[in-house]
Amino acid sequence: MAKVNNRPESEPARGHDRAMLAAQALMQIRKGKKIPQIASKLGRSPSLIRTVLEESEVLAPSWPFLLGISQADKIAALKSKRKDGMSLEQLEGETGINRRKIAYMLRSGGVIPPIGQPAQIDDDRLVAQYEDGFSLRELQEEFHLSYFRVRSILIAKGVDLRPRGNPRGLYREISAGTPLGRQSTPSSTRS
Incomplete structure (x- = not known):
């Protein structure tokens, strides 16, 4: 099990630990790492890394971070990448946003993610x-x-x-x- 500050992954990050996690994640962003990579390195989930960065009001509006921007701007960026052919799994891997949340955001933005390609049946x-x-x-x-x-x-x-x-x-x-x-x-x- 991965450890951060000698704490097991399952233990929640609170107070000072949460602030330290945000600072470590921000340093990794400055090195060009993506949120899923940062999460793996720090032994935390991508959603937790994203949450602590948002709580710390980190501003990184460019792709793939989408931090410090409005929900409408996030949806617009996701719609654009989706139209470029990225799958939900690829979007999740780039942004660290859970694919179910991405699907929800896309639906709220008027995009219905396809379930799969229709099979050619004889x-x-x-x-x-x-x-x-x-x-x-x-x-x-x-x-x-x-x-x-x-x-x-x-x-x-x-x-x-x-x-x-x-x-x-x-x-x-x-x-x-x-x-x-x-x-x-x-x-x-x-x-």
């Missing part, structure tokens, strides 16, 4: 495999889709879904008129 292959007896769960794994998405594609393609819990191919046998249940075996006669 619907016809998905339907063919379902009709060959694959279950929805098997298709979910093979196509890397959610269960609901697989089901929605099949319904949109007009596929009659099998009842839940049927083993592979049983539905075809039922609809073809094959008898259900165990095969009857001749019973032995008692003497």
Whole structure:
């Protein structure tokens, strides 16, 4: 466990320790270090480093620090970098702002971060495999889709879904008129 001033990381920085942490972080900023690098070196979280720097009213408005500026200016800087193609993880790594907070800030600024790239799905292959007896769960794994998405594609393609819990191919046998249940075996006669 990393230590700062002989204190374990889990112990909060208060009073003089907090001021010392801010001073150490400011020295690192002057050396050109980014907040996540500073946090790693000092054994603290990036959000704590950012917080103590903001509490100390450190003015470093340029990218990637965004310290001492309004929330609107932070959002504008994040929007600009996001439009340049930076992912939430990259923004977090540069600024030290938690990616959930970045996503919240971007949403409040009118930018909706994409969840992911839409997958190119071969619907016809998905339907063919379902009709060959694959279950929805098997298709979910093979196509890397959610269960609901697989089901929605099949319904949109007009596929009659099998009842839940049927083993592979049983539905075809039922609809073809094959008898259900165990095969009857001749019973032995008692003497």
